[in-house]
Amino acid sequence: MAESFIFSIAESLITKLASLAYQEASRVVGVYDDLQELKSSLSYVKAVLLDAEQKQEQNNELREWLKQIKLIFYDAENVLDQVDCETLRKQVIRDYGTPKDKVGRFFSSSNPLVFRYKLALQIKDIRMRLDRVAADRDKFGLQVIDFDRRVVHSREMTYSHVVQSDVIGxxxxxxxxxxxxxxxxxxxxxxxxxxxxxxxxxxxxxxxxxxxxxxxxxxxxxxxxxxxxxxxxxxxxxxxxxxxxxxxxxxxxxxxxxxxxxxxxxxxxxxxxxxxxxxxxxxxxxxxxxxxxxxxxxxxxxxxxxxxxxxxxxxxxxxxxxxxxxxxxxxxxxxxxxLESLSPGDSLHLFVRWAFKEGEEEKYPELIRIAREIVEKCKGVPLAVRTLGSSLFSKHERQEWESLRDKEIWNLPQKEDDIIPALKLSYDEMPSHLRQCFALLSLYPKNLEYNSFEVASLWGAAGLLPLQSQDKTMVDVAHQYLRDLMARSFLHDVFDCGTFYAFFIHDLVHDLAVYVAKDVCQLVSSNTQDISENVLHLSFVENGLPYNSIKPSLQGARSILFPVDHVGASEAFLNAWVTNCRYLRYLDLRDSTCETLPESIGKLKHLRYISLCNNKRIKRLPNSICKLQNLQVLGLDGCSNLETVPKKLRKLISLQRLEITTKQSILPESDIAKLNCLEFLCVQNCDNLESLFVETRLPTLRTLQVSDCVNLKSLPLDTHHFPQLETLLISGVANEDWLHRSEDTNAVLRLKTIVLSEMLTLPHSLQQYASTLQTLMILGCYELEVLPEWLSNLSSLKFLIMASCPKLMSLPSDIHRLTSLLVLRIINCRELYGKYEPQVGKCWPMISHIKHTDIRKPWE
Structure with a gap:
């Protein structure tokens, strides 16, 4: 059912072709006129795609027509991507190339004249194929619908801890x-x-x-x-x-x-x-x-x-x-x-709770009548009731409710325990861009905890997130998409940490993701008989799978994942897949057992993400990895035997996230400082490092994580070195000498989030962030006994989260001064639970005013 988001692909292609930056790049490369002709062909097809998506369920011929268009669109994405790749390569040669590089390029296959000639032929071929298929559009009687009117209505955030009053019947x-x-x-x-x-x-x-x-x-x-x-x-x-x-x-x-x-x-x-x-x-x-x-x-x-x-x-x-x-x-x-189904009355009660704001339903008696008819079709299944109710949240037009009630999908054959049709109705109500993102969640196995940073990287590498602007990064957009999915009850057990989310999805919602993504995404296990042709995203969930060679129909794969702990790629797997899948965008090699990467890794010019985290065997990386000018994420954390990071990191001009574990005593700071898109830097388990960025400025960095660098003695935390820093994560620091208070008040960071782990005491320097700090997480501080009283001076604090601090005795006595505090979580803190247990703890009145409290027994 991947045809359900073809409209979104067409829209992103046209948007890209219409952008001024891309038009300028296509002129420089010499294919501007060819691409404008392709844009006209795309627009002609796009005009009827929304109607075609809605009608394909009952028309096999129409579904096949959409499949042909989908494959052409995939080729178009790859071709358009080449213009970006060439533009970035020219920029690197201009900024960092030697005369030898420039002369060598003239005699290589990337010669501008040769490149333009080949690219023009590819664009012409795609346009001709598309025009041939588009000629059949009229025989299906499709309506022209240019605008996707499906929207997402937001609702208040939900939290993972089960609240008894929220469970009905x-x-x-x-x-x-x-x-x-x-x-x-x-x-x-x-x-x-x-x-x-x-x-x-x-x-x-x-x-x-x-x-x-x-x-x-x-x-x-x-x-x-x-x-x-x-x-x-x-x-x-x-x-x-x-x-x-x-x-x-x-x-x-x-x-x-x-x-x-x-x-x-x-x-x-x-x-x-x-x-x-x-x-x-x-x-x-x-x-x-x-x-x-x-x-x-x-x-x-x-x-x-x-x-x-x-x-x-x-x-x-x-x-x-x-x-x-x-x-x-x-x-x-x-x-x-x-467990029986909910009664009609309880089902309606649950539906109303999710479809309306509290008390709002009284204004809409006609919608309540329609709700009874919708709920009847849910057969008392709470997940279906809640999901459909969420899809109608803040929609008050009778036609929208009647449309949901009358959808033909209700009449499709169902197994006894199948509520996919009910959930699919909510999926059908999603905007097209959100459908694509949801479908990629099928690449993770059931009951795996999702991390919003990883999901954002996957979506970004797949090209599903708009390019970052001054106002919003791609991670910001990904978080908005996740909130949109939460609003539709497609995520559950959401753990909101202020700057990122951890969450699960229900088994049946996962089944739906697999269903709608079945032609694009595939989870591969020992039970997999064959990998579908033309699949784009592959997830391997077991070691030793016999996929050491690939079919030509799979060479267009864009994502390879190993999402399960301690399951990773072998050297044979790498040699078979990486060298043949030249359009890869996402390559997750965590927990791999390879001792090196092939030099040919540098030819994967479309690659946006590569992770080698927790590879204990790799010692060196080929310098060709720095030819990946599209790369947005490079994960080398947990590579405990890595002797040195690649030379010329500065050439990775698109890099946004860098995670490093290395035996080096000095990082290539001058190279890292030239990564003008770098937003997230993690340095962990670098035992030989003594200082970081003492004389180096990272102008775009928003998040810095320093973990278990046992010999680190200095790290300047001020706006001179990190002018944009908002999030700081510190773990395993033996002393806080290098977390000193800035002497220059004008240079104090405007931190919004601080995460502290394995600390004996809270650094006094936290006080200087009192006016800006919104999230404070204290995790795994097993010897911490007392929180400082000055914690109550954090006037902007919204999230206070403490977990696995068994000796922590109490919260500050004047915690009521934290007037901005919205969320307080206390998890696995034995002493605190005894005092602040909801309703009965002697100190509960001190925190009962906080809007969201999640106080859990130590063993939960």
């Missing part, structure tokens, strides 16, 4: 489950070994996970179970991975000495992990939630059940699943709790 279910949990023993089944298993069964989107969260966070459960663990299982019931997840979930409760980090756990053998798990659970009365179980292999379940059966009598397990057979296999109670 589940009181009976909650009390039923809690009653079962509170009983001392649910049966006398010897095989269960005192571990009672309660399954919650229901179709997708019905709210099984939400119900389990309500139960899990209920005060009665908190008081009755000293040990609480929540584990998302999903489709892979891998015993080793499951043990690691349970250990991580339990580690905040059980003091067993120093626990290894996430990566070290993965390096342990299964027998070692089992021993550690049994030691943590033995004699403990626990509740364990296994959310979203798909495994039907009873042998695996019995093995896992026997491992956790060392817990105290009365321990309980809650299982959420769509399958009754799984519930029967795992459950030990006499019946499974079948």
């Amino acid at each position: 589940r009181d009976y279910d909650k009390e039923k489950i809690i009653k079962l949990l509170m009983e001392p023993s649910l049966d006398n089944n010897v095989g269960s070994k005192h571990i009672s298993v309660i399954p919650i069964v229901g179709i997708g989107g019905l709210g099984k996970t939400t119900l389990a969260k309500l139960v899990f966070n209920d005060e009665r459960i908190i008081d009755s179970f000293p040990l609480k663990m929540w584990v998302c299982v999903s489709e892979d019931f891998n015993i080793k991975q499951l043990i690691i997840k349970i250990i991580n979930a339990a580690s905040n409760f059980v003091s067993t000495g120093a626990l290894p980090g996430h990566q070290n756990l993965k390096e342990l053998e299964v027998e070692q992990l089992q021993y550690r798990l049994r030691n943590m659970l033995v004699g403990q009365k626990f509740i364990l939630v296994l959310d979203d179980v798909w495994n039907e292999d009873r042998v695996k379940w019995v093995e896992m059940r026997d491992l956790i059966s060392v817990g105290a009598k009365g321990s309980k397990v809650i299982v959420t699943t769509r399958s009754q057979s799984i519930a029967s296999m795992m459950g030990t109670v006499t019946y499974s709790h079948h």
